[in-house]
Every structure is written in structure tokens, then in C-alpha cells.
Amino acid sequence: MSTPKIDVHIVSSSILSDDVLMLAESLMKTWKITAQQQVYIQFGSFRHAVTFVPVPKFAGLRMSQTLARRMGIFSGTTVRLRFNPVSRTLHMGPLIGVLVSREHPSQTDKPFGDITMFCRELTDACRSQGAYVYFFTPGAIGANLSTVEGWVYTKGWHKLTLPAPDVVNNRLTSRKLENQPIVQSFLKEIKHRYNGKVFNEKFLDKSEVFDALKKDSSLLKYLPESHSLHNVNQLKSMCARYSSVFLKPVRGSLGKGIIRITRVGPESWQASFATVNGTRKQPFNSLTKLFAAIATNMKANRFLIQQGLALIEIGGRPVDFRALTHKNLTGKWTITSIVSRTAGNHHFVSNLARGGTLATVREAVSKSNLPAMHRGDASARLQKASLDIAKGIDTHIPAHFAELGIDLALDTSGRVWLLEVNSKPSKNDNTPLTEGKIRPSVRMIIQYARFISGF
Structure with a gap:
């Protein structure tokens, strides 16, 4: 991208x-901005x-302390610049x-709990x-929808009044919070008044995805x-039709509420x-008796009924x-990234929260009961399915997504199946096994934010 990256320097308002x-000076010449010409x-x-x-001989931008305070900028901030000559x-x-x-304001070292590392x-x-990032909750949105009480990190976490952003990454993990009128009004304001972008703007439920x-x-x-x-x-x-079926809460996560029904005899089920x-x-x-027993669950949750699959296993898991x-x-x-997840002992769901364990695709496939003839291209087929499904979500669901967690399975014949698509993938559950200081998933979020905002 051709937008120059510069440091912002803060100077006294008396200067x-x-x-x-x-x-x-070089940037002013490039953009044909003259001294004393009013711009915005x-x-x-x-x-x-x-x-x-x-x-001359300077590569940054200097502004007064009071202006920086109004903008929520501190000395040493690094941003990119883009000049529009039409609107000056x-x-x-x-x-x-x-x-x-x-947020947990009293926990100064971990104001966002388990996702604080991700925020850093x-x-x-x-x-x-x-780029410049801040973090905020629904309660931090200003009444006029043009400012936010957000958290920034510079030698510790600080709360500042900041402008509404160019790009919102919706990391809300609760539909109740997401559906609050102030949140919906703010996201609408970002898109329509400020021509900003919002990605991962909504939860996906299982029925919506498969339909x-x-x-x-x-x-x-x-x-x-x-x-x-x-x-x-x-x-x-x-x-x-199937020897086993799964009942999955349409809005469930982390394997909560899943029921597996298996035929164990001519007229008996477990x-x-x-x-x-x-x-x-x-x-x-x-x-009939089984359905009656789960009817109470169905009053509180809508369920998806899904064909059971003969998934590959490692040691029966x-x-x-x-x-x-x-x-x-x-x-x-x-x-x-793609990682394998093996269910924990006494569990039939693989989430890490339920004792599941991570491994590379190659390692899991090599230890599994997948026949040797289907092992060689397993990784490539999982990759193709992931991209096909992500593009399908984009095409067939009218919402803006830029990050998806796609849960897939291989059956014992080597066929790839979709289990679930998550629009708010956990920042702990999907960590690549060979992560560096900054995970590729984190870098991707910034790169895409730059792309959609024109920086």
C-alpha cells in the first residue's frame, strides 16, 4: 500500500x-498542499x-497537546496518511x-480478562x-455516537475519549450485548454517517449457516x-436413516448442550x-420417550438435527x-491456520474447554484410524474445504465477515465434512501451535482493516 507511515509528535500548545x-515538506510537495492553504x-x-x-528533512507530523488530547493521540503514535485533493x-x-x-478497570494489567494478551x-x-487501535465495550459508546471511551495501550492501559473509528472489529461474545439498541445504532452510524466499515458484524447460528x-x-x-x-x-x-444423529443448539458454543443419539438395538437408543x-x-x-425427555431443552433452545458421522479417531477419541x-x-x-482437536477422555466433543487437545493436521492424521490411502492429501482437502466454505458464507449470508473459525471433520473414508462456522472464534481456542510473538491471525486483522479503510 502506498500510504506513508509516519510518527506523530506532540508539542506544547504554547508553541x-x-x-x-x-x-x-516532501509530503506536502507530493500532495501539492501549500502553506497557509486551509485543509481538513x-x-x-x-x-x-x-x-x-x-x-524540511522531517518525516513525521507535529501537533499541539490540546489538539492531540481532543483526538485521543499520544506522542509516538504511528499512523498512515492519505490525502484527498477533492475534499482537501x-x-x-x-x-x-x-x-x-x-472490561475490568480495577485489573490494570488485565482489563479484558483472558483476551488481554490478544489486545496487546x-x-x-x-x-x-x-494503525491505531483501541478497545471498547457497549457501555463506552457516547450518547451522540461520535465518541467512545476506549482503552489504549502505551506503557500500560489508559482510558481516553476517542473519535468513532474507521473500522470496527466486532468481538462481542453475547447476542444480548450485540442486540442492544445503542450498539446497533452505533454500528449503523459508523457505516452510514462516517462511511466506516464493520466486520464480523453478527453472530451466525447453525441453521442459518447450513440453510x-x-x-x-x-x-x-x-x-x-x-x-x-x-x-x-x-x-x-x-x-x-442414520445409526447416529446429533442434536445441536442452534446458538450454542463450546460444545454446550449437544446431544448424540445412537441406535443400540432394534428398538432401543442411547x-x-x-x-x-x-x-x-x-x-x-x-x-417418542426420548423426544419427550429433551422437550424441556427445546423450549429454551432451538435445535438442529444433524446426520451422525463416522469421524476419524485417535485411541477411540x-x-x-x-x-x-x-x-x-x-x-x-x-x-x-488449521489445527486438529482430539476430544478429551469421556467426551465426544473436542473443544479445548472440554479437555480436548491440539495437534498439527499431519500429526493427528498419522496417529488416527484414517486408512493410509486417504492420508496424503488430507491437509490439502481440508484447506480447499475451508476456503470454499468461507467464500460460500460471504456469498450467501448478507453480512460482512473477515474472520471465520470453520470446524471440519474427516470421516473414515477420507471425506471432508462441515461441522460448524463461528464468526467470533476464540482467541485462545485456535492458537497456531508454532506461534511467534504476534500471531498471523492478528496481523491479518490489521492488514484487512487497512484494505477496507483505504490505508
Whole structure:
């Protein structure tokens, strides 16, 4: 990208007034900005009329303390610049706001709990790429929707009043928070008033994903038969076709509430319930009785009924795969990582929260019961399926996504299946096994934010 990366220097307001900035002479010549010509400086929703003073042999930008305070900028901030000659506006950015569920102001070293490390990584990645990031909760949105009480990291965490951002990364982990009127109004304001971008703007539920992807004939090969569960006749029909079926809460996560139903005799079935402490099993001599037993669960949650699969196993424990996909600096879907997850003892779901363990795809496949003839290209087929499905979500679901966690499985014949798509993938659950200081997934978020904001 051709937008120059510069450092912002803060000087005393007695030296420089709020409506005068000092800019590298070379940049002023490039953009044909003359001294004393009035232009506008824009940083997210903040817009201010200024004039520029050229500074030879200088590569940055100088502004007064009071102007920096109004913008939420501190000395040493690194940003990119983009000049629009038509509107005579010098854009500074990108200004990225990450919307998180909760904050803990009293915990000065971990104000965001378990995702604080991710927030630090994102801050470091922004500085290296020339972007400015802050973190905020729904309660931090200003009444006029143009300012936010956000957290920034510079020698510790600090809370500042900041402009509404150019780009919002929605990391809310609760539908209740996401659906708050103030949140929806703010996101609408970002898009329509400030021409900003919001990605991962909504949760996906399981029925929505499978119903959408069914429309694409090229994706049908990845989709186990799935239906919204409404009555006992559907249950009987699916159990007649498959030796096992899964009932999954449409809005569940981390394996919570999943029920596996397995035929164990001509007229007998076993229901296995996923719990934190392991699998709870209960026998039934009719599907009518089984359905009646889970009817209470169905009042509180909508369920998807899904074809059971003969997943590959390691030592009798099922294995699946989490692919993390991102849009890159040109807006194209790419695979950031794929890891295998093997279910813990006494569990039939593989989430790390339930005792699952991570491994590389190659390691898991080599230890599994997948026949040797299907092992060689397993990784390539998982990668292709991940990209196909990410593109399918983009095409068939009317929302803006840039990061998806795609859960896949291999059956014992080597076929790839889709289990679930998560639009708010955990920052702990999908960590690549060979991570460096800044994870590729974090760098991708910044690269895509630069792409969609024009920086």
C-alpha cells in the first residue's frame, strides 16, 4: 500500500496552536498542499480545519497537546496518511475500534480478562503496520455516537475519549450485548454517517449457516444432512436413516448442550449428553420417550438435527479440525491456520474447554484410524474445504465477515465434512501451535482493516 507511515509528535500548545500542524515538506510537495492553504484533518469521526507548515528533512507530523488530547493521540503514535485533493482532507489512520464484551478497570494489567494478551498483540501489530487501535465495550459508546471511551495501550492501559473509528472489529461474545439498541445504532452510524466499515458484524447460528450453504451446489459435498428440529417425526425419520444423529443448539458454543443419539438395538437408543464433567448417557426404549425427555431443552433452545458421522479417531477419541480463515490485505479469503482437536477422555466433543487437545493436521492424521490411502492429501482437502466454505458464507449470508473459525471433520473414508462456522472464534481456542510473538491471525486483522479503510 502506498500510504506513508509516519510518527506523530506532540508539542506544547504554547508553541503550536490547535489549527496549525507541521508536516514533512516532501509530503506536502507530493500532495501539492501549500502553506497557509486551509485543509481538513480527519481521524475517524474527528474532523478539524487546519493549515500546514512544511518542515524540511522531517518525516513525521507535529501537533499541539490540546489538539492531540481532543483526538485521543499520544506522542509516538504511528499512523498512515492519505490525502484527498477533492475534499482537501488529510486522513490519518486507520483508526480501529475493537468492540469487546466486558472490561475490568480495577485489573490494570488485565482489563479484558483472558483476551488481554490478544489486545496487546493487536496493539503491537498496529504499531508495526501504522494503525491505531483501541478497545471498547457497549457501555463506552457516547450518547451522540461520535465518541467512545476506549482503552489504549502505551506503557500500560489508559482510558481516553476517542473519535468513532474507521473500522470496527466486532468481538462481542453475547447476542444480548450485540442486540442492544445503542450498539446497533452505533454500528449503523459508523457505516452510514462516517462511511466506516464493520466486520464480523453478527453472530451466525447453525441453521442459518447450513440453510445458506445448501443453496450452493458446489458445497453440498461438505454438508451433513441437517434440519431445524420441530417434532418427533423428524427425529424418527433421521434415526431411520442414520445409526447416529446429533442434536445441536442452534446458538450454542463450546460444545454446550449437544446431544448424540445412537441406535443400540432394534428398538432401543442411547442419548449422550455433553456436560462439563464428561458424557452423561441415558437409555430409551422408544424415540417418542426420548423426544419427550429433551422437550424441556427445546423450549429454551432451538435445535438442529444433524446426520451422525463416522469421524476419524485417535485411541477411540474423535478428532476434528479448526480452520481459521481471514481476508487478507487484498480482501481475499486465506487460511491462517488449521489445527486438529482430539476430544478429551469421556467426551465426544473436542473443544479445548472440554479437555480436548491440539495437534498439527499431519500429526493427528498419522496417529488416527484414517486408512493410509486417504492420508496424503488430507491437509490439502481440508484447506480447499475451508476456503470454499468461507467464500460460500460471504456469498450467501448478507453480512460482512473477515474472520471465520470453520470446524471440519474427516470421516473414515477420507471425506471432508462441515461441522460448524463461528464468526467470533476464540482467541485462545485456535492458537497456531508454532506461534511467534504476534500471531498471523492478528496481523491479518490489521492488514484487512487497512484494505477496507483505504490505508
